[in-house]
Amino acid sequence: MTSSDQLDAAFSALAHPARRAILGRLAEREAxxxxxAEPFDMSLPAVSKHIRVLENAGLITRGRDAQFRPxxxxxxxxxxxxxxxxxxxxxxxxxxxxxxxxxxxxxGETT
Amino acid sequence: MTSSDQLDAAFSALAHPARRAILGRLAEREAxxxxxAEPFDMSLPAVSKHIRVLENAGLITRGRDAQFRPxxxxxxxxxxxxxxxxxxxxxxxxxxxxxxxxxxxxxGETT
Numbered sequence: 615m616t617s618s619d620q621l622d623a624a625f626s627a628l629a630h631p632a633r634r635a636i637l638g639r640l641a642e643r644e645a646x647x648x649x650x651a652e653p654f655d656m657s658l659p660a661v662s663k664h665i666r667v668l669e670n671a672g673l674i675t676r677g678r679d680a681q682f683r684p685x686x687x688x689x690x691x692x693x694x695x696x697x698x699x700x701x702x703x704x705x706x707x708x709x710x711x712x713x714x715x716x717x718x719x720x721x722g723e724t725t
Numbered sequence: 726m727t728s729s730d731q732l733d734a735a736f737s738a739l740a741h742p743a744r745r746a747i748l749g750r751l752a753e754r755e756a757x758x759x760x761x762a763e764p765f766d767m768s769l770p771a772v773s774k775h776i777r778v779l780e781n782a783g784l785i786t787r788g789r790d791a792q793f794r795p796x797x798x799x800x801x802x803x804x805x806x807x808x809x810x811x812x813x814x815x816x817x818x819x820x821x822x823x824x825x826x827x828x829x830x831x832x833g834e835t836t
Contacts, residue, residue: 618742618745621739621740621742621745622740622741622742623740625736625737625739625740626736626737626740628732628736629732629733629734629736629737629740630733631729631732631733634729634732634809637813641812641813641816687813687816689813689816689817689820690817692810692813692816692817693814693817695806695810696807696810696811696814698745699803699806699807699810700807701752702748702752702798702800702803702807703804703807705752705798705800705803706800706801706803706804709800
């Protein structure tokens, strides 16, 4: 995969609340598919499908224990997403500064 | 939209290299659909469709000029993506530290 393909896969995998919740769980500790499925009102096959999407995007690796194959978070693609997104930080920070100066102007006028 | 729906839409919109490239162009200055289409080997309707996806995710706003309706980057959803992703920074930084200490151990053994 090129780094652009990796970003495509990571962004696409992150575009679902259940998949983001699964990563949140795995950020605390590794877990089996059954453990991950517990809190969700979802069938085991549906959860397994979400896990496969995360695995294909490189966000999850599976352990070698034949019976349980625990899932582990791999933060590499999250770092790539953060690096890509950070290049726009100056834009939202500039907008925040603008809003702040408009607000303080309004405040100055009303006091 | 809830903030989870907004994240779904933002992540999904960012999962395509052409849409990420369009945002890159708009980070420099606003542009019309025709201007945005120029560098792409893509039909105008295809580019328009990508722009609509970005607009629906709140990543682009359109000007009111009836004829050109220039596109502008709205960094709000990018900030939401960054905030969500940052909660995992300690994990990739910890992994980087681990790799570094393994590397310096190996170095220590070979010298």
